[in-house]
Amino acid sequence: MKYIARVSEKIYLTENQHFWLIKLELTKPDRISFTAGQYASLRVDERGMRRSYSIASTPDNEHGINLVAEMVPGGVGSTYLQKIKLGEEVEILAPLGQFVIQKTELRNNNLLFVATGSGIVPLWSMINDLLINKHERRQMRLHWGMRSEEDLFWVDNLERLAETYPNFVFDIVLSKPSEKWELCSGHVQDCLMRDFPQGLTQWEAYVCGRQAVVIEIAAKLEELGMKREDIYHEKFS
Template structure:
């Protein structure tokens, strides 16, 4: 598969807003200044210079390559984290330096059914992949998403996911909350528990794209192997 080589970009913030009332997840839109065009694949990321010392942090691209004049990011604000707070505090019009596109976590050319498993901000590359497949590529293969989050206050994109699944019957999603309120009557616990519940008959004709924090990715990959998914068909990105 042809991948573009990473290059240095200057990009300007063109929009920024919080996705959740608790201000934990921020959506940022960047337009390219120089060079002014980019080619990337859904699932790839950008490496952003976050200070004058030259420290960098990686952020997956939330948008799809149908827009080649810029990219969108979704950032989980992590306590006093340097990178996430740098991005959270950017103002519209400010410029950043980014290396892009980076990474190999992209959709493979196969004919298998696709299972996406994300936890927390691990949804970002998967969001780009699902939109690219359903909207740009008109994919008709069966696609499932399991997205693990902590509680209702952290959720975003639920209306968009509902709309995607209504418009594309081959796409079904489940949100799994580890600490839901008493009113939550859908999946709760860990994503691994819901995978075991939903795929008890095995996953040998599926492939998986998994993204989240490293220790959770390892647990999910082990669960998928338990469910008879061939390890060669499991692709992952660790945040």
């Protein structure tokens, strides 16, 4: 469905300004129903070129959606969002995509979330929605691969969730950490090997990030005993 929305807030999430949070207030129509994990397609130039951004808010907010954009130097979508001003109107198509938590009637798998970079966005929405709105009781584990400490955001929120909900645990994995970093470093898939030596047969996974990494992570999950049909993914191509 096509929406017109107004930029109501725009802030950077990291001091290096690599990641921005953009809040959109829906004007026409002014209400949306979506499932956590879905995305919006944003018109980013006069000719109608579009870029996809996962919805970085939870479905209980029906009058607006948030987006988180990684600023790719020279990128068409990145430049559009970098320049956009408060109060300006944008055109979006939403909600789109099938990357959502699967129905649970027939199974009781634990939930593994694996993200790299801005791939955290749909997983963040799923995790917040599951814990806060849906009172999910299954074990939930997030592995988030990022480059360095300077690129991290939402860590406070994840820490709060982990403190409040004992069934949620998260790990951050940095590929280029500073010397002070004491937690897992390297590729996110290496830390999966470390954290699940007993394998992943009772789990299903939601994986999101750039295409090549998603393929590597899915292969690693299968190596750890996860069935291919239990791996759901979104590739940011």
